Amino acid sequence: MQSFFEVLxxxxxxxxxxxSLSYLGFFLLAFGKVKREANLDRKESTEDLLGNQNTFPVxxxxxxYNEEVGVTSTVRSLLSLEYPEKEIIVIDDGSKDKTSERMIxxxxxxxxxxxxxxxxxxxxxxxxYQSSIFPYIRLIKKANGGKADALNAGINLSSxxxxxxxxxxSILENDGLLKTMKPIIxxxxxxxxxxxxxxxxNGCTISRSKVEAIDLPxxxxxLMQIVEYFRxxxxxxxxxxHLNVLLIISGAFGxxxxxxxxxxxxxxxxxxxxxxxxxxxLHRLLREEKSxxxxxxxxxxxxxxxxxxxxxxxxxxxxxxxxxxxxxxxxHKKMMLNPKYGSVGLFSMPYFLFVELLGAVFEFxxxxxxxxxxxxxxxxxxxxxxxxxxxIFYGSLISALAVLLEELTLHKYPKASHLMRLYxxxxxxxxxxxxxxxxxxxxxxxxxxxxxxxxxxxxRKGIST
Amino acid sequence: xxLHFFWILSLSLLLGQLVLLLALAxxxxxxxxxxxxxxxxxxxxxDSFSSYMLDPSDDRFLREIQNSTHKIVVLxxxxxxxVAVTKGSVASPLVTKLSEDLLAAHYAxxxxxxxxxSRMNTLYYIEDxxxxxxxxxxxERIDKSSILDQETQQLLRTLASLNEPATxxxxxxxxxxxxxxxxxxxxxxxxxxxxxxxDAALRNEIQNNALKHAAVSYIGRAGLIAFLPRIEAELKTxxxxxxxxxxxxxxxxxxxTDPGLLLSFLQSQSWTERMYxxxxxxxxxxxxxxxxxSVLLGDPVWWVRYSAxxxxxxxxxGDILLTHLSADHPDRxxxxxxxxxxxxxxxxxx
Numbered sequence: 001m002q003s004f005f006e007v008l009x010x011x012x013x014x015x016x017x018x019x020s021l022s023y024l025g026f027f028l029l030a031f032g033k034v035k036r037e038a039n040l041d042r043k044e045s046t047e048d049l050l051g052n053q054n055t056f057p058v059x060x061x062x063x064x065y066n067e068e069v070g071v072t073s074t075v076r077s078l079l080s081l082e083y084p085e086k087e088i089i090v091i092d093d094g095s096k097d098k099t100s101e102r103m104i105x106x107x108x109x110x111x112x113x114x115x116x117x118x119x120x121x122x123x124x125x126x127x128x129y130q131s132s133i134f135p136y137i138r139l140i141k142k143a144n145g146g147k148a149d150a151l152n153a154g155i156n157l158s159s160x161x162x163x164x165x166x167x168x169x170s171i172l173e174n175d176g177l178l179k180t181m182k183p184i185i186x187x188x189x190x191x192x193x194x195x196x197x198x199x200x201x202n203g204c205t206i207s208r209s210k211v212e213a214i215d216l217p218x219x220x221x222x223l224m225q226i227v228e229y230f231r232x233x234x235x236x237x238x239x240x241x242h243l244n245v246l247l248i249i250s251g252a253f254g255x256x257x258x259x260x261x262x263x264x265x266x267x268x269x270x271x272x273x274x275x276x277x278x279x280x281x282l283h284r285l286l287r288e289e290k291s292x293x294x295x296x297x298x299x300x301x302x303x304x305x306x307x308x309x310x311x312x313x314x315x316x317x318x319x320x321x322x323x324x325x326x327x328x329x330x331x332h333k334k335m336m337l338n339p340k341y342g343s344v345g346l347f348s349m350p351y352f353l354f355v356e357l358l359g360a361v362f363e364f365x366x367x368x369x370x371x372x373x374x375x376x377x378x379x380x381x382x383x384x385x386x387x388x389x390x391x392i393f394y395g396s397l398i399s400a401l402a403v404l405l406e407e408l409t410l411h412k413y414p415k416a417s418h419l420m421r422l423y424x425x426x427x428x429x430x431x432x433x434x435x436x437x438x439x440x441x442x443x444x445x446x447x448x449x450x451x452x453x454x455x456x457x458x459x460r461k462g463i464s465t
Numbered sequence: 466x467x468l469h470f471f472w473i474l475s476l477s478l479l480l481g482q483l484v485l486l487l488a489l490a491x492x493x494x495x496x497x498x499x500x501x502x503x504x505x506x507x508x509x510x511x512d513s514f515s516s517y518m519l520d521p522s523d524d525r526f527l528r529e530i531q532n533s534t535h536k537i538v539v540l541x542x543x544x545x546x547x548v549a550v551t552k553g554s555v556a557s558p559l560v561t562k563l564s565e566d567l568l569a570a571h572y573a574x575x576x577x578x579x580x581x582x583s584r585m586n587t588l589y590y591i592e593d594x595x596x597x598x599x600x601x602x603x604x605e606r607i608d609k610s611s612i613l614d615q616e617t618q619q620l621l622r623t624l625a626s627l628n629e630p631a632t633x634x635x636x637x638x639x640x641x642x643x644x645x646x647x648x649x650x651x652x653x654x655x656x657x658x659x660x661x662x663x664d665a666a667l668r669n670e671i672q673n674n675a676l677k678h679a680a681v682s683y684i685g686r687a688g689l690i691a692f693l694p695r696i697e698a699e700l701k702t703x704x705x706x707x708x709x710x711x712x713x714x715x716x717x718x719x720x721x722t723d724p725g726l727l728l729s730f731l732q733s734q735s736w737t738e739r740m741y742x743x744x745x746x747x748x749x750x751x752x753x754x755x756x757x758x759s760v761l762l763g764d765p766v767w768w769v770r771y772s773a774x775x776x777x778x779x780x781x782x783g784d785i786l787l788t789h790l791s792a793d794h795p796d797r798x799x800x801x802x803x804x805x806x807x808x809x810x811x812x813x814x815x
Contacts, residue, residue, distance in 0.1 A: 039582040040585055040586065041582075044586060044589035048622070052649070113804040186615070382468045385468045386468050389474075393475055393478065407493070414497070415497075416490040423482075
């Protein structure tokens with residue numbers, strides 16, 4: 001029996017080393033790209049687009065469910081976006097709180113008849129409102145159908161060729177939309193989806209729907225999520241985007257070519273990972289058509305969002321994410337290792353299966369063997385020691401590297417003390433935060449077998465102060 | 466592999482990271498101090514800069530900027546602020562003088578740097594400050610480029626802003642050059658050069674359709690009425706894309722010598738042509754087409770219905786027409802569209 005666990009331990013060591021090396025490979029790929037553009041004067045590079053008639057108009061879709069605390073400040077922040085032509089559509093997905101009432105009151109909205117184009121089926125639309133102050137702000141009041149259904153309703157009502165999906169609790173930097181649209185405009189539509197970085201707003205000073213001062217939160221749970229976002233966005237997504245095999249554009253902030261999304265069938269209501277599922281379906285469509293169109297991630301445009309501050313909410317978020325990942329991979333299993341889908345089928349899908357999804361299982365077994373090795377001689381203590389070190393390497397050291405990459409390139413956090421705090425918290429990841437995540441992600445795999453889509457149960461405090 | 470190996474590997478990685486961390490923290494402190502110094506110097510120079518720009522005889526600024534330890538960055542910020550807020554400042558002789566005297570030599574060096582971002586920033590600033598002395602250097606670089614990447618595109622924009630007519634012929638070397646880039650170049654050229662280049666593009670002697678489309682599109686957006694007869698002539702061309710570009714241009718120009726030309730487009734097989742023709746009929750308030758527009762309100766294509774309703778709304782009695790059509794049009798979708806556009810008056814009424 002002990003030899004079985006020994007073999008298992010070495011398999012886990014090999015897996016973690018392989019995954020770590022893949023992260024390091026991604027890091028090198030990402031580093032070159034981000035470093036090249038790090039000193040670019042972003043204002044200069046986008047100011048031409050601001051007055052340029054070639055800039056495509058964009059419909060901004062804000063799906064909201066029980067977002068009475070943050071929805072109006074999100075819309076206010078969208079109003080101040082530097083972008084030549086835009087419309088804002090808030091979709092109240094049958095909220096039980098006063099989401100619609102807040103919108104109607106704040107923007108003096110009146111009910112209007114509207115000839116909605118039914119591109120994609122959605123739950124019943126109860127009413128459509130339009131602001132009397134800003135006629136390009138509209139509100140859809142609809143029956144509850146989930147986030148995907150809300151976005152589909154927004155797509156139906158939108159008038160412009162591109163739409164930006166943004167969460168009801170997020171704040172976009174003033175030039176964020178312009179920067180996100182830049183690759184689409186410059187590629188003449190060859191880029192069909194772009195996503196920007198999502199950053200955690202907890203701890204920052206936000207007034208008048210704008211991030212005034214960037215600071216770190218006190219809560220270690222939120223600090224660790226900041227590190228985690230660096231790791232996911234700066235290392236993973238950038239490198240995958242560089243290879244045109246990126247499977248996730250965050251649901252919190254992304255711009256999509258509407259025609260392509262409609263062609264793909266819109267957002268899937270049967271999964272909780274509707275953002276990833278749509279991107280995979282778009283890749284599938286592009287590969288089946290042998291199209292050269294691309295999906296891109298841009299690290300600089302930043303969308304600030306509120307992160308969970310309690311373990312309960314964080315747990316439910318992670319279970320939902322993991323479940324969404326499994327559902328997406330399962331519903332597109334046909335693409336897995338299928339040469340017809342090129343690098344997405346041969347590289348990206350297996351990578352997401354073995355590293356992003358099953359990684360949690362491997363790590364879970366790894367933690368079990370470490371404890372079993374040291375406490376119950378389940379495996380040789382030396383093997384347990386190696387496993388322990390590799391786990392630290394895979395967890396803490398890679399995350400700490402992500403913090404350093406952020407500082408090397410974007411350096412959004414202004415003080416040296418921010419860097420120090422983030423780095424040292426990153427080093428602690430393996431010892432408390434990662435085991436929690438691993439456990440919840442394993443629970444998420446089980447949760448995937450119990451159906452029933454719903455919105456996340458985020459307890460909002462509101463990020464605007 | 467032994468435990469020792471992993472210990473050494475992990476510790477050396479940790480050590481390496483710690484060294485990097487300290488270096489980054491030190492860099493951050495240094496950058497922060499530098500930024501603070503730049504801001505202080507910028508604020509200290511704003512007054513003398515403003516005085517100099519208003520009255521060049523007050524040359525305190527010229528002496529003070531020489532003493533600045535961050536002369537280049539501070540001047541860039543001052544000039545950037547000035548060109549961003551002052552109308553007609555791009556052609557300001559003072560901006561040109563300051564940038565030629567204090568920045569041109571530095572920019573010439575920057576253009577030769579390996580760092581891509583520095584070269585790009587330099588190209589943006591040369592355009593903003595209109596540094597014509599660097600034109601030969603930029604031409605040399607554009608002649609050497611062989612791919613239309615981001616840098617070459619900006620090089621073309623910058624050269625066009627310095628009124629270099631050869632930019633169009635350089636751009637024409639790239640068969641996949643986007644229409645957007647051609648219009649960017651037209652926009653930046655000085656008026657006389659621009660008119661000559663537009664004229665040549667419409668003649669299309671070099672058989673470059675992207676260039677011709679861009680010229681038609683630019684003429685429309687800029688409202689260059691002098692070209693109207695030639696744009697109208699394009700309505701009769703056999704090339705569908707060119708007809709659409711011409712319709713778009715007429716829509717922007719809001720002028721048509723013979724409104725009768727529009728009828729065949731309102732009845733076209735192509736929905737795009739019906740859509741643009743409807744929009745033109747509305748923009749030009751061509752009452753004779755009210756009836757056709759009422760029919761198009763029930764068109765099978767959503768965009769045509771949308772544009773027809775929008776067009777009807779442009780007429781002085783548009784709201785009455787739409788009220789009537791929203792109740793009595795035989796087509797249900799037409800009634801919905803009319804109702805929607807009627808309600809779009811909501812924002813403008815208050």
